Amino acid sequence: MHANGTFEVKITPQPVDGESPAVGRMSIDKQFHGDLEASSRGQMLAAMTSVKGSAGYVAIEQVTGSLHGRTGTFVLQHSGTMTRGAPQLIVSVVPDSGTAELAGLAGTMAIVITDGKHSYDFEYTLAGAG
DSSP states (O other): OEEEEEEEEEEEEEOOSSOOTTEEEEEEEEEEEESEEEEEEEEEEEEEOSSTTOEEEEEEEEEEEEETTEEEEEEEEEEEEEETTEEEEEEEEOTTOOOGGGTTEEEEEEEEEETTEEEEEEEEEETTOO
16 A cells, blocks of 8 residues: 655754764654644654765654554654765664554655655555455
């Protein structure tokens, strides 16, 4: 199955105790629109390097809302790198994290940023949905 739409995201820097100044921690607050009508909250860790355009991040966010009319929650796991400006990102549903009508959800989400606007393209399967 396939879902797409737009989202807004607010990233808020959080204090990091005793860590390298190259490592940052942020809270994530998102609002999804379209086939996924939901909000999410999460945490991100990011690392910058001394090479322009090279960095990495990991994040976990819990999504609460409805996907094509089915309600519940699920968790997304992010793993992203930027190698001298070339991005690579994997955002996937944490196995068995779906609840209620989203139990059995699996899939991956592509994030697209064009002219500062965020959108998603979510390829997924849902056990028992047909």
